Amino acid sequence: MSVSFHLCQPGGGASCGACCGLYNFRDHSRAALTQRLATQTARLSHAPRTPEAYGEAARELTANRDAPALFPIVRVCPLLGFLDAEQRQVGCLGHPKVTGGTDLRDCGVYRASICETFTCPSFGWLTDAQARLVQAACADWYLYGLVITDVEFVRGCLKLLEWELGGPARPEALRERPESLLAVRRLFALKETAPGRDGQASVFGRFTHDTEDEPVPRTLDYAALGTPAAPEDDVVLCLGYTPADAPALLAARALVKDHVRAVAATFPA
Ligand code: SF4
Ligand code: SF4
Incomplete structure (x- = not known):
């Protein structure tokens, strides 16, 4: 590849x-x-x-x-x-x-x-x-x-879309259909538009600082959040969310899911 x-x-x-x-x-x-x-x-x-x-x-x-x-x-x-x-x-x-x-x-x-x-x-x-x-x-x-x-973000979005569609999400098909492309743009544009990411100044997408100021990938502390992992979490992290509690994580997942579903809805059932 x-x-x-x-x-x-x-x-x-x-x-x-x-x-x-x-x-x-x-x-x-x-x-x-x-x-x-x-x-x-x-x-x-x-x-x-x-x-x-x-x-x-x-x-x-x-x-x-x-x-x-x-x-x-x-x-x-x-x-x-x-x-x-x-x-x-x-x-x-x-x-x-x-x-x-x-x-x-x-x-x-x-x-x-x-x-x-x-x-x-x-x-x-x-x-x-x-x-x-x-x-x-x-x-x-x-x-x-x-x-x-952000390869993980692109792959993560397409993987969620495949689950939503119950089959392959061919990038060529998404590109060729104007309504699908617009919905994909809204999904990718969450990088700019996703709300509630204020106050996370040391975070850039999936990355934060280590003690030497080097960029290191972040993970979610599911034990502290009190919730198990979900398929949306890679994309949630790539968007730069650092959820402080379970409701914040659930809200970020819902935002991603809604945008993925909007893309899937542009394909005939
Ligand atoms: S690093 Fe600077 S000089 Fe090199 S391509 Fe980018 S803008 Fe140009
Ligand atoms: S980061 Fe952007 S400008 Fe730099 S090599 Fe990759 S695509 Fe090109």
Whole structure:
């Protein structure tokens, strides 16, 4: 299993900058990230396209960044920005295709050769059909990056859907039917819209900090919660919920289940 097309800039409204540190902040809301990307884009748009000028701009942007990284071990690159005036596509402002030929990625937080060749685990773990479904359902830079990088979330949603349908949930079929695709978008968009996740500042999806500030996967303490495990729990964790008690966990499961059922309801019985 692996993806045969490039996940970073697949087109159709989807684009990703997750491995450039886009979401690596406590406040990784769309509004906060839009503001940061706009600041970086504006600053770099005034910089001459030379290593010296880009290096200076990158240092200045990093020094003036308004928030620390959530996971310090994951670098945040100041060369990430919007590739278009409408702020619909996120991407590397040091890439030669963007600068008009000069490769300025060495001015970012990695060497250009790493930026050029890096592929995140989703390239290996998602199928083409799963990735194309995410691309079609999340045709915007904010949601696409959140979902395409969370293999467990995508797989977990499709597994729940299979249980609901009592048979295979083919990503191709979900993509081809407009009403199904819209319902899938609402399910995946829970990454942005799910309520009641406030006050969980050190959590990013399935991950939290360990004592060394390294990201570590979270689990649910079923004994403390007083409830057994349920099939929705992987997705609940990927959404960033840290339920303090059984009612909170049950509410999060119900939210997921409702959205999965809404997708299933778009298929004839
Ligand atoms: S996180 Fe993956 S899909 Fe996103 S830009 Fe990086 S390599 Fe590409
Ligand atoms: S220089 Fe590398 S890390 Fe920085 S935005 Fe470009 S691709 Fe991402």
